[in-house]
Amino acid sequence: MLPIGGETLVLTHDMMAEGRHFPAGADMADVAWKVVAANLSDLAAKGAEPIGVLLGHMLGEGDERFLEGLGEVLHTYGVPLLGGDTIRGAGRSEGARAFGLTAIGRATHIPVPDRRGARPGDAFYVTGPLGAAMLGFEALKAGKTGQSAAYLRPKPLLDEGQALAPLVTAMMDISDGLLLDAWRLGEASGVTLALDSAHFPVADPARRDDCVRWGDDYELLFTAPVDTALPVEATRIGTVAARGASALLVDGKPMTPQDGLGYRH
Amino acid sequence: MLPIGGETLVLTHDMMAEGRHFPAGADMADVAWKVVAANLSDLAAKGAEPIGVLLGHMLGEGDERFLEGLGEVLHTYGVPLLGGDTIRGAGRSEGARAFGLTAIGRATHIPVPDRRGARPGDAFYVTGPLGAAMLGFEALKAGKTGQSAAYLRPKPLLDEGQALAPLVTAMMDISDGLLLDAWRLGEASGVTLALDSAHFPVADPARRDDCVRWGDDYELLFTAPVDTALPVEATRIGTVAARGASALLVDGKPMTPQDGLGYRH
Missing domain, CATH: 3.30.1330.10 (PurM-like, N-terminal domain)
Known part of the structure; x- marks a missing residue:
């Protein structure tokens, strides 16, 4: 900035x-x-x-x-x-x-959204299907053509980000997987994100765990007050709580990067 | 810009x-x-x-x-x-x-100086000794310590550039050697630069040719009206003429990049 x-x-x-x-x-x-x-x-x-x-x-x-x-x-x-x-x-x-x-x-909006503004009581959202890049990567490896666009040609959500900027309390894009990036947002905001895995919008429900740990999806993660009317399609996957032992709870279980949350560059 | x-x-x-x-x-x-x-x-x-x-x-x-x-x-x-x-x-x-x-x-000054503004009648200048980086490189290769600063730690001429900006008609830094970069400035301005090699401020007079063809010196080349009072130390090495057959004359002889003017990245 x-x-x-x-x-x-x-x-x-x-x-x-x-x-x-x-x-x-x-x-x-x-x-x-x-x-x-x-x-x-x-x-x-x-x-x-x-x-x-x-x-x-x-x-x-x-x-x-x-x-x-x-x-x-x-x-x-x-x-x-x-x-x-x-x-x-x-x-x-x-x-x-x-x-x-x-x-x-x-x-386009000041203050510029960052990872630090999530507040207890906010709702936690994510756009788009998670794991689409992973499936695209696997299709490419398997020689299946025409099924890898999500991996090879990801779409930056420019319009969505601009529409959300005035409404969110915190926002970031996912590059290293939902869980790792959610943990980072929780850490940066000094809060605990309590996620409900049943609501994760995964591209392959049979591989829920992989879908939220693989990176490259370039979807947006954000927090906003619960009564916010969202101008973009997004899935609520959790709630922001006061900071507990860990910055991330999945189905009530504390998670840290030591649990292999995602892709570490 | x-x-x-x-x-x-x-x-x-x-x-x-x-x-x-x-x-x-x-x-x-x-x-x-x-x-x-x-x-x-x-x-x-x-x-x-x-x-x-x-x-x-x-x-x-x-x-x-x-x-x-x-x-x-x-x-x-x-x-x-x-x-x-x-x-x-x-x-x-x-x-x-x-x-x-x-x-x-x-x-710090608008218009921002570029390579395109040299006008016939302007004087052509260069700062600093040319070939200092070359000598530093050779000292390094020869294992002589403490004599390579000009090569290893070049100094960007920020104050000089800002002082000159309101006064010059064209300016660029030398990265690929005096002759090649002078030719580029002449080409970009649509003029011919007539240089006098006797005035080249070289770091080693015995190796005049090498000094003006080696790069990495990060000195400034610029053109300015002949009556300009310069706020920085610089050497006048030529004059801007109307465009002739080549963008560069050295001692009256037309030169082009085919003559091996300098370092091509």
């Missing part, structure tokens, strides 16, 4: 590395889409409207596809490429590549 | 990769210094005052030294770290690392 000349800028920077965030041989158009979408999702969680992005691009195989994907995602969300840097890597065929993206947004 | 809320932001993004911009085994404190300094130098050339930086950091060996160097350079120039991303690479010991840095600055 950067107040400047009467506006408040929101800045995010996410980096993706070959072998960790995408496999060697991935369609680079998808990689470009995802690094932009991940950053725009950070803006969405702040209720910010994107102004532009800067790209750090390491040249290599599939650069044309990368530029195609970059063009697609920037066009889809109406975001200009403001600049960046293009470098060659070390020239080793084994050398892993990395891409960095900075997104700049303009806050 | 990004007008927002009555201010004009200047944004830069530079990336550095192991094996290309720094060797494996480099002191990571120097690497951190340089990636920040290179970006601040871009701001300097725009007459911008730094507001903050975002870092994309790939974890690996020497991270403590990296953070030390980062702290030193940010403290030296009074620039806050606003955010960023820290990722693990692919986990291969051979995996090359990369760092990306976004610097955000506030323009």
Whole structure:
């Protein structure tokens, strides 16, 4: 958050590395889409409207596809490429590549939502199905085409984030799985989030546990007073309580990151 | 350049990769210094005052030294770290690392100087000794300690850039060598720069040619009306002429990038 000349800028920077965030041989158009979408999702969680992005691009195989994907995602969300840097890597065929993206947004609501404002008594919500990215990833591994969009081309919830910003007490996007990110929100707010697993909106009810521990869904988590009329579709999955022993209770059971809540980067 | 809320932001993004911009085994404190300094130098050339930086950091060996160097350079120039991303690479010991840095600055003078404004009749200037980074690099290779600061810890000319911004017709920093960057400025302005090599302020007069082709000096190149009283130390090395066959003449001889003007990234 950067107040400047009467506006408040929101800045995010996410980096993706070959072998960790995408496999060697991935369609680079998808990689470009995802690094932009991940950053725009950070803006969405702040209720910010994107102004532009800067790209750090390491040249290599599939650069044309990368530029195609970059063009697609920037066009889809109406975001200009403001600049960046293009470098060659070390020239080793084994050398892993990395891409960095900075997104700049303009806050549409002050105060800018963050993780710290959840208050006891608030309701706790999440958008969208959880685990869709996981299912997409598994379909991709299994060679099933056309079923991986949620994993390869996640959609940043920009409109939803802006609509929610004036109403929420806390908000963040899910990148590392519902449980881990919920725990983080509870910790940051100094509260305990009491979740009811029966209400988790999972993409595969047979694999409830996996769906809420896998990351990459880029849905929004937020808290709001219980009587708030929500302008977006979301599922209430719990309630904010005064801080107890743990920042997270699932069906009454205290949970911590030691319980393997989600994906740790 | 990004007008927002009555201010004009200047944004830069530079990336550095192991094996290309720094060797494996480099002191990571120097690497951190340089990636920040290179970006601040871009701001300097725009007459911008730094507001903050975002870092994309790939974890690996020497991270403590990296953070030390980062702290030193940010403290030296009074620039806050606003955010960023820290990722693990692919986990291969051979995996090359990369760092990306976004610097955000506030323009101190409008119009923001760029490469396009040189006008026939202007004088052409450069700050500082050229080739100092080259000599520092060679000293490092030769194992001579304490003589490599110009290469390892370049100083972005922030005060100089801000002092010059209201006076120049065009300005840029040198990253790829005087001749190549001068040619670029000439091309961008649609003029011919006529340089007099006898006036090049070189760090080693015996190696004039090398000094003006090596990069990494982060000095400022600029053009200004001939009667301008300069607020910074700089050397006049030529004159702007109407566009001839080439954007660059050195001692009357047309030069192009095909002549091996400098370092091509």
